[in-house]
Amino acid sequence: MSRYQTFDILQRANAQLRDTVHLNSGIQLAAWFNRGVRVTNLSDHHTLSLYIADGYDTWHKTSHGWRNGGGPDRFCLMPAGTESTWDVRADLSFVHLYCTEIQLRQLAEQTWDRSPAQLNLDQQVFADDDRITQLYRHFLLSCDWQQPANQLMLSSASTLLLTHLLRQYSEVQWQLPQVRGGLAPAVQRRIIEFIDAQLDQPLTLAVLAQEAALSEFHFARMFRYAMGEAPHQFVMRRRMLRAQQLLVQSQLPLTEIALRCGFYSASHFSNRFRQVHGVSPSVYRKGVG
Known part of the structure; x- marks a missing residue:
């Protein structure tokens, strides 16, 4: 079972863990609440974050100073090896999806039956994406993560989310394969x-x-x-x-x-x-x- 560094970083920063589940594929989901915390994230895995509630007073450190733009349904994508610093000054409820480079590449190879030469995700901060919001809210937030009967829904939604990230936020611009029959x-x-x-x-x-x-x-x-x-x-x-x-x-x-x-x-x-x-x-x- 993968040990995800971002998860450990948030725990050390005293963020409140509200729920978490490891899927059989090794992907992990975690639901957090944070307030009054400044934290720097640098990990060897990818993190997709969706703001569930609040987040209006969440700030991201840039080369030009601090910038905010959080709120419900905003998402952040923190690729492996990308350092980011956050200042959460008021309430923020969010969900993280963690996956490794290997897991993402395996998904690409299985989906398109070929291996991309490069597989780098683009960092996103306070971004909007209706597809990500739909998948998070319709699947990940609509069921009890601890019930084994819901593993299939959670794993299906995670696969859809990662496939979407590959197509929209990486060099993999391939069309999805046609499935006939x-x-x-x-x-x-x-x-x-x-x-x-x-x-x-x-x-x-x-x-x-x-x-x-x-x-x-x-x-x-x-x-x-x-x-x-x-x-x-x-x-x-x-x-x-x-x-x-x-x-x-x-x-x-x-x-x-x-x-x-x-x-x-x-x-x-x-x-x-x-x-x-x-x-x-x-x-x-x-x-x-």
């Missing part, structure tokens, strides 16, 4: 069987793509073409279907059903089940009993 019938059957057999596990996009012998980029798009929905949507629907079956066909306690469907807490399972079916699992069980 879906998964071969035999591969589709194997993936569905694999998913159904692993519903109690924290499935990720990398795991499913490896099972299909495809890159994450190609797998995600071919799966959507074949199934009519994204992998994380399909997997969550299968988890809910398994839960329905167990509620009707067994007398297992809700905690056990939650675990068998990939949820590590009965409360999270109940909340998700209620979102989908409009009633709690216990009410659903009584209604069909």
Whole structure:
């Protein structure tokens, strides 16, 4: 598991860590709150930062003096080896995504089936990008990071974010490959069987793509073409279907059903089940009993 220097720098600066998760790919997400801190960042990895709330009195040191421009949905991109100094004078809530140069290059090679000669990200400070905001808010901020059932959504969103960074903020100006058609019938059957057999596990996009012998980029798009929905949507629907079956066909306690469907807490399972079916699992069980 990668140890990210920016994460350690913020902890030493007494920033408040509100949540963090390591994805199976090695990428790390971290949600922070900061106030009244001046910190210099220099690391051997890339950091993508999105301001979630406040940040209006956050300042960045430039060669011409201090500059501010923070606020909700502004983002900063701090490439590996780039030093930056920040003065957070008032409240700032933000999310970081950390990845290594190796991880980013592997993603580029898997997506385009070739290796870029150069792979340098462009530093961005207090920038706007609707695509980054959409992915952060719709995926990363909409679920409980600690629930294994959400790993697939988190890993899918992280892959989309990094692919976007490669295309918009690096020398890699290649068009995304065209994906025509879906998964071969035999591969589709194997993936569905694999998913159904692993519903109690924290499935990720990398795991499913490896099972299909495809890159994450190609797998995600071919799966959507074949199934009519994204992998994380399909997997969550299968988890809910398994839960329905167990509620009707067994007398297992809700905690056990939650675990068998990939949820590590009965409360999270109940909340998700209620979102989908409009009633709690216990009410659903009584209604069909």
